Amino acid sequence: MTVLLAPTRPLVRAAVVLLSCTVSVPLALTAAPAAAAPTGPAVYRVAPGASVQAALDAAVPGDVVELAAGRYPGSVTLATDGVTLRGQGAATVLVPDPADRSACARAGNGVCVTGSSDDQGVPVRTLSGVAVESLTVAGFPRNGIGAAVTDRLTVRRVAVHDNGMQGISVEMSTRTVLTDNEARDNGQAGIFVANWYDRKGGALETRGTEVSENRLSGNRIGLQLRRVRGLTVEANLAYGNCGGVFVVGDDGVPRAGALTVRDNVVRANNRYCPPIPRLDSVQGTGILLTGTEDVTVSGNQVSDHSGTSPMSGGVVLYPSVVGAPNARATVTGNALRDNLPTDLADRDPHGTGNAFTGNACRTSEPTGLC
Numbered sequence: 258m259t260v261l262l263a264p265t266r267p268l269v270r271a272a273v274v275l276l277s278c279t280v281s282v283p284l285a286l287t288a289a290p291a292a293a294a295p296t297g298p299a300v301y302r303v304a305p306g307a308s309v310q311a312a313l314d315a316a317v318p319g320d321v322v323e324l325a326a327g328r329y330p331g332s333v334t335l336a337t338d339g340v341t342l343r344g345q346g347a348a349t350v351l352v353p354d355p356a357d358r359s360a361c362a363r364a365g366n367g368v369c370v371t372g373s374s375d376d377q378g379v380p381v382r383t384l385s386g387v388a389v390e391s392l393t394v395a396g397f398p399r400n401g402i403g404a405a406v407t408d409r410l411t412v413r414r415v416a417v418h419d420n421g422m423q424g425i426s427v428e429m430s431t432r433t434v435l436t437d438n439e440a441r442d443n444g445q446a447g448i449f450v451a452n453w454y455d456r457k458g459g460a461l462e463t464r465g466t467e468v469s470e471n472r473l474s475g476n477r478i479g480l481q482l483r484r485v486r487g488l489t490v491e492a493n494l495a496y497g498n499c500g501g502v503f504v505v506g507d508d509g510v511p512r513a514g515a516l517t518v519r520d521n522v523v524r525a526n527n528r529y530c531p532p533i534p535r536l537d538s539v540q541g542t543g544i545l546l547t548g549t550e551d552v553t554v555s556g557n558q559v560s561d562h563s564g565t566s567p568m569s570g571g572v573v574l575y576p577s578v579v580g581a582p583n584a585r586a587t588v589t590g591n592a593l594r595d596n597l598p599t600d601l602a603d604r605d606p607h608g609t610g611n612a613f614t615g616n617a618c619r620t621s622e623p624t625g626l627c
Contacts, residue, residue, distance in 0.1 A: 309333045309342075310359070316340045324392060330354035332361035332397070334369040338385045342368070344392025347416060351394045365399030365421065372406025372429075378456050380406045380429060387411075395419050400426040401443070408432055418442050423449040424476065431464040439472045440479075447473035447498070451483040460484045460506060460513040469493065477530045477539065478503050479523075486515045493521045499530035499539040500568070501559075506548035508581040514550035518557065525561040535578045540564030543596060547605075548577025550584040554591065563597040567604070571596035571618070574605040582607040593618035601626045 298319035301312035305327030312322045318339030326348035333351070335342060351367050361369035372384040385408045393416040394401035401417030404410055407430040416439045417424030424440030426449045427433050433450070440447030448471060452461040466488035473479030479495030482488070483505040495501035501523035506513025523543045530539045541564020546552055559571040568575055571593040574583045583605050593600035593616060600618035603611060603626065618627040 305329060313337070313340065313342065318386070324349045328352055331357040332359055332367055332369065334359065334361045334371060335387050335389070336371055336384065337387075339387070341388040341390060342392070343388075343390045346391045346414065347393055349392040351392060352396050353398070361403075364403065365397060366403035367394040367397040367400070367417075367420070368402045370402065370404035370407055370410060374406055374429065378429070378453050378458075382406070383408050383431075385409055388413075390414055392416075393418070397421065400424070401440075402426065404433075405429055410434070411436075413437050415439075416441075417447070420444065423447075425449065426454065427451075427466075428453050429461060431462070431466070433463065433466040434469075435471060436467065436469045437471065440476060441473070442475040444477065446478045446481040447471070447476040447495075448480045449483070450481070450485055450488070452485060457507065457509055458484070459509040459511045460486045462486050462511070463488045465489075467491070473501075474498060475528070477528075479526065481505065482513070482516065484509060484513050486511060486513060488516045490516070490518045491520050495521065495523045496525050497528065498526045499528040500542040500545060501526040501562075502544045503542075504544075504546050504549050504552055505577070506550070506581060507577045507579050508548070512550040512581075512584075513548060514552045514584075516551075517553045517555070518544060519553070520556045521558075523557060523559045527561075527563055529564070537568065538566045539568060540566045541569040541597065542566065542573060543571045543593075545573050545575060546583050546586055547575045548579070548581035548583065549586065552583075552586050554586070554588045557591045559591060559593045559596065559600070561595050569598060570602040570622070571600040572616075573602045574608055574611060576605050576607065580607075582609065583611055584608065585610040585612075587612050587614075588616060589614045591616045591618075596620075598622070 301322045321341045324344045326345045331354035373382045388411040391414045398421045400423045401420040402425045405428040411434045418441045422445045424443040424447045469491045473495040474497040479498040481503045541562040543559040599620045599622045601621040613626040
């Protein structure tokens with residue numbers, strides 16, 4: 258299929274840019290109302306059967322690529338600052354295409370949001386101001402949405418399910434907003450925020466990343482924060498995973514932490530996930546801190562967990578895989594009930610300065626933390 262774009266962008270830009278196809282499919286884009294703001298952003302309206310990537314490649318900062326309801330086989334890459342990819346909610350679905358040989362598809366991802374880095378993982382070009390909104394990304398071998406080296410990325414009202422690894426993966430990125438998404442039945446985390454997935458090193462300062470009001474179920478871990486600092490996790494619902502919320506660090510400097518986990522509902526994360534390299538089996542864990550510093554866990558409702566993993570329990574402090582302890586964790590004002598083997602657990606023998614105050618609970622390890 259050939260998609261024809263206008264050869265130039267006029268000074269007074271149309272609000273919607275027309276694409277046409279040489280085969281019999283619905284028009285990729287439809288005509289705009291005549292009155293458009295001078296030099297204002299364009300809206301590319303794409304229908305099933307037309308090329309989403311062609312519209313993304315044509316877009317400039319401020320433009321919107323809007324997908325009609327329907328199925329869109331293949332992976333797409335956003336690589337231009339300030340571009341928004343928007344669907345029609347659950348009715349717009351991106352699925353794999355076995356014939357797709359794009360770099361994003363070869364990596365196993367559905368939507369790639371890509372800056373660039375050198376061979377050592379040092380950012381070279383940061384992609385800024387991209388948004389992905391109101392669509393579904395399902396069934397990809399690796400990540401539903403894979404983002405790296407971005408600033409001010411927004412992902413909202415997106416459903417990611419049945420992807421092989423992470424539902425939404427955000428690496429080496431700052432000031433990210435992940436809100437009102439549904440991540441379910443993904444092979445690893447529903448939402449994953451990290452410095453790098455495949456590298457160690459000190460924690461990334463995220464400069465105020467926000468993970469809020471997401472629904473996370475049926476994943477190995479609902480939300481995993483790994484080797485990151487300076488963010489807020491607020492008002493999420495995590496249930497039916499093997500583990501609810503994991504904050505993971507190690508002995509790298511700066512340490513993971515300086516973040517807040519507050520006002521979340523974390524319940525019945527009781528699936529069994531067998532051990533993998535560098536991580537024991539996971540079952541029945543609500544909120545886990547391992548190898549962190551200066552983390553505040555407050556105002557959360559944590560209930561109905563049960564498991565026999567070393568990490569099982571409501572809110573658990575545990576040493577990292579390399580033995581790094583937790584330091585100065587504050588666990589305060591949480592409501593915990595019916596968590597087995599215990600509501601609160603400090604299983605970190607070398608932890609320092611950790612405090613448990615004002616929590617409503619019945620059982621703790623050691624006793625006296627409630």
